[in-house]
Amino acid sequence: MKTHACGVAAALALAVAAPASHALTLYGPTPYTSFNDSPFFGMVALENFEGAPILGYTALNGSPLGPGALTDSVDGANPGAGSIGTSWYSGLNGVGSNSIGFSFTGPLPTKVGLVWTDVGFTDSGSIGGPSQVFLDVYDAGGALAGTLDMGLLGDALASGETAEDRFGGAFLAGGISKIVMRMPQSDDWEVDHLQFGAPVPEPSTYALMGVGLLGVASAVARKRRR
Ligand SMILES: [Ca+2]
Ligand SMILES: [Ca+2]
Numbered sequence: 254m255k256t257h258a259c260g261v262a263a264a265l266a267l268a269v270a271a272p273a274s275h276a277l278t279l280y281g282p283t284p285y286t287s288f289n290d291s292p293f294f295g296m297v298a299l300e301n302f303e304g305a306p307i308l309g310y311t312a313l314n315g316s317p318l319g320p321g322a323l324t325d326s327v328d329g330a331n332p333g334a335g336s337i338g339t340s341w342y343s344g345l346n347g348v349g350s351n352s353i354g355f356s357f358t359g360p361l362p363t364k365v366g367l368v369w370t371d372v373g374f375t376d377s378g379s380i381g382g383p384s385q386v387f388l389d390v391y392d393a394g395g396a397l398a399g400t401l402d403m404g405l406l407g408d409a410l411a412s413g414e415t416a417e418d419r420f421g422g423a424f425l426a427g428g429i430s431k432i433v434m435r436m437p438q439s440d441d442w443e444v445d446h447l448q449f450g451a452p453v454p455e456p457s458t459y460a461l462m463g464v465g466l467l468g469v470a471s472a473v474a475r476k477r478r479r
């Protein structure tokens with residue numbers, strides 16, 4: 254009996270000693286008109302770019318855009334007449350970019366999402382797309398963990414429509430250090446609703462969990478001996 258209980262305790266300790274599998278799970282592209290449409294709603298923090306920045310991330314490029322006639326924010330949709338909200342734009346000081354990236358600080362999130370909201374001019378000179386969108390996800394070590402193909406996005410309008418907006422997201426148990434959304438054929442586009450959270454437990458947390466489970470196992474063993 255005692256041998257069996259020790260075996261159980263050892264297995265439990267092993268199970269919590271190391272973080273779970275590092276397999277990447279990708280979500281989307283899915284329609285998105287509010288935070289409720291996120292698979293991570295209620296589990297992560299939301300940056301909607303409508304006020305002071307929330308803590309825990311750094312924008313690698315781009316700038317806030319709006320409110321205005323050519324803004325596509327998730328917040329305050331006003332189809333055909335721009336948006337009364339603010340988005341995050343691919344350009345900064347008149348220089349556009351094919352990518353929009355955000356990196357994370359502190360305990361790395363395991364769940365991250367971002368919403369593509371609009372494309373302006375593409376390289377071919379058409380306004381509003383459709384044009385290819387990708388989402389790259391980087392692991393805790395900074396290596397590319399995987400890419401979500403979000404397909405061709407763009408409704409040929411650039412004035413506040415939200416029916417075209419698409420969510421892309423990822424779950425990675427070992428933590429996500431950075432995400433980068435890309436439009437290879439445009440440097441004139443927008444995103445909104447960056448969301449991240451469910452941080453990787455600190456090593457001390459695993460140690461505490463191990464101690465707790467060992468305590469449960471030895472209590473079970475004592476009860477069985479009685
Ligand atoms: Ca917004
Ligand atoms: Ca839009």
Ligand SMILES: [Ca+2]
Binds near residue numbers: 371408410411414417
């Ligand atoms: Ca559009």
